[in-house]
Amino acid sequence: MSVIKKTSTKIGHNPVTVVPYIKSYADDPYFVKKANEAREIIAKYGLPGEKKNK
Amino acid sequence: MNLEHYSCFSDNNFYTYEFFNEGPKGRIKKVIRYTKIGNNPVIYNLGFGDEDNITGKIDDEAISNNNDRSIVLATVADTINDFINRHPIDFLFAKGNSPVKTRLYQIYISSMIDEIKRDFKLYGFRNRNWSKFTKKC
Numbered sequence: 001m002s003v004i005k006k007t008s009t010k011i012g013h014n015p016v017t018v019v020p021y022i023k024s025y026a027d028d029p030y031f032v033k034k035a036n037e038a039r040e041i042i043a044k045y046g047l048p049g050e051k052k053n054k
Numbered sequence: 055m056n057l058e059h060y061s062c063f064s065d066n067n068f069y070t071y072e073f074f075n076e077g078p079k080g081r082i083k084k085v086i087r088y089t090k091i092g093n094n095p096v097i098y099n100l101g102f103g104d105e106d107n108i109t110g111k112i113d114d115e116a117i118s119n120n121n122d123r124s125i126v127l128a129t130v131a132d133t134i135n136d137f138i139n140r141h142p143i144d145f146l147f148a149k150g151n152s153p154v155k156t157r158l159y160q161i162y163i164s165s166m167i168d169e170i171k172r173d174f175k176l177y178g179f180r181n182r183n184w185s186k187f188t189k190k191c
Contacts, residue, residue, distance in 0.1 A: 016136050022065040022072060025087045030112035031101040035089040038099040038147045042092065047145060048177040048184040
């Protein structure tokens with residue numbers, strides 16, 4: 001039998017808790033892939049307000 | 055924002071944020087990673103996904119459906135506010151990985167648009183063009 005404890009939620013300002021054991025994910029393939037996709041889109045279409053040759 | 059949200063965690067670099075949600079699908083670790091993709095202007099990409107309990111890999115195609123969608127999105131929004139208060143940034147880029155998720159994010163942003171616009175300029179990308187985000191998107 002398993003017991004699932006409900007994670008507490010809050011309302012209002014949510015200060016972030018700093019903890020030492022957070023994994024960086026800087027080299028995680030998924031986040032690297034998403035960042036590369038974003039770079040491609042921006043390289044191709046520019047940023048809001050920029051004129052880009054398409 | 056005065057919405058219900060989960061407690062979230064980061065290290066003292068504040069590029070990665072984590073929180074947990076619980077519901078019918080169990081306890082799921084959500085991870086948000088801000089990755090720098092441009093220096094001038096300063097641009098970051100927002101990546102978001104569920105960490106697989108077994109493999110430790112991130113999956114943004116998972117549909118956890120823990121009946122807490124608005125709380126999850128409010129928590130992600132909290133990390134955006136926290137991140138931009140700690141790091142110099144000109145643009146934050148975020149993209150849904152599917153039409154369903156994109157629509158979900160559009161609906162959520164539309165519901166919060168008045169508050170968002172107090173502090174940010176918000177643009178959407180459609181038909182190869184950027185345009186100011188409006189509620190009718």
